[in-house]
Amino acid sequence: MRPLFFRPLTAGLAALLLTAPALQAEMTDAERESFRAEIRAYLLENPEVLMEAIGVLEDRRATEAVANDVALVDSNSAEIFTDPASWSGGNPDGDVTVVEFVDYRCGYCRRAHDEVTELVASDGNIRLVFKEFPILGEASELSSRFAISVLQLEGADHYKTVHDALIAHQGDVTPEALNQIGTDAGLGDVAAVMEHMTSDDVTGVIAANHALGQRLGINGTPTFVVDSTMLRGYVPLDAMRQVVEEERAG
Known part of the structure; x- marks a missing residue:
């Protein structure tokens, strides 16, 4: 049976991948194995989602970098x-x-x-x-x-x-x-x-x-x-x- 916490998404899967480590920490071994299999199968069928996930990560890092630079400028x-x-x-x-x-x-x-x-x-x-x-x-x-x-x-x-x-x-x-x-x-x-x-x-x-x-x-x-x-x-x-x-x- 597909785990309840897995939802096949398009835009949302990027966020799911980024939070996967925290989700898996709450799973049983069987649930974790099933979760990983579902993720792998979905990505093989929809490889473009990887680019979406990478884009989300890059945007997040860019936002953090800008905020960090603003703080550095202010403190100096x-x-x-x-x-x-x-x-x-x-x-x-x-x-x-x-x-x-x-x-x-x-x-x-x-x-x-x-x-x-x-x-x-x-x-x-x-x-x-x-x-x-x-x-x-x-x-x-x-x-x-x-x-x-x-x-x-x-x-x-x-x-x-x-x-x-x-x-x-x-x-x-x-x-x-x-x-x-x-x-x-x-x-x-x-x-x-x-x-x-x-x-x-x-x-x-x-x-x-x-x-x-x-x-x-x-x-x-x-x-x-x-x-x-x-x-x-x-x-x-x-x-x-x-x-x-x-x-x-x-």
């Missing part, structure tokens, strides 16, 4: 949005803040650069924050150290000029290359900036950003935080605009 909001060691630009009074964790040697960061620039310029009401997040080796580390040193010694305007130049730089990242970037950017004292790269102040910024990234579960760049929304990876311009509008709408 000061370090993400108002850290004085990070450059901020765009509209300082913007109603939405976009934070980018960036590595200068990351191809997707380079791809996103012009689109983020366009997003901020065309919107007019976005505050933009860059978090130096070198994770792709020595060249990344040197680039971030140079950028942070510029910010600390030469100020925000020179930092933005150097940031853009580092994103666009195609050659090796050497002291000579950095010196040239600094000279082209019109830095007041390139030698002092180069010397400051190895200072504790610069090292501390990178260490703090890496610690923040670890708490947020960031393992790649670019990663964006748009108010309460975390975007892990490159996001096209139109999709970024949609996220911004969703945040504005609450």
Whole structure:
């Protein structure tokens, strides 16, 4: 006899499969064996139900991941949005803040650069924050150290000029290359900036950003935080605009 707790379903079988372990815990051995046989027979006759069950599971995991990211952003909001060691630009009074964790040697960061620039310029009401997040080796580390040193010694305007130049730089990242970037950017004292790269102040910024990234579960760049929304990876311009509008709408 078919167990009373088994109901051949179409949409509902996905949920049944997900709760099967709990159901089987309450069965006798005979009921459990019959239950499994019924499930197997149904799936062989209706294999498309497996895709439905997988879809339910993926939706559930996606919902949980979004909720987890919202909680992570909320619990680390000061370090993400108002850290004085990070450059901020765009509209300082913007109603939405976009934070980018960036590595200068990351191809997707380079791809996103012009689109983020366009997003901020065309919107007019976005505050933009860059978090130096070198994770792709020595060249990344040197680039971030140079950028942070510029910010600390030469100020925000020179930092933005150097940031853009580092994103666009195609050659090796050497002291000579950095010196040239600094000279082209019109830095007041390139030698002092180069010397400051190895200072504790610069090292501390990178260490703090890496610690923040670890708490947020960031393992790649670019990663964006748009108010309460975390975007892990490159996001096209139109999709970024949609996220911004969703945040504005609450």
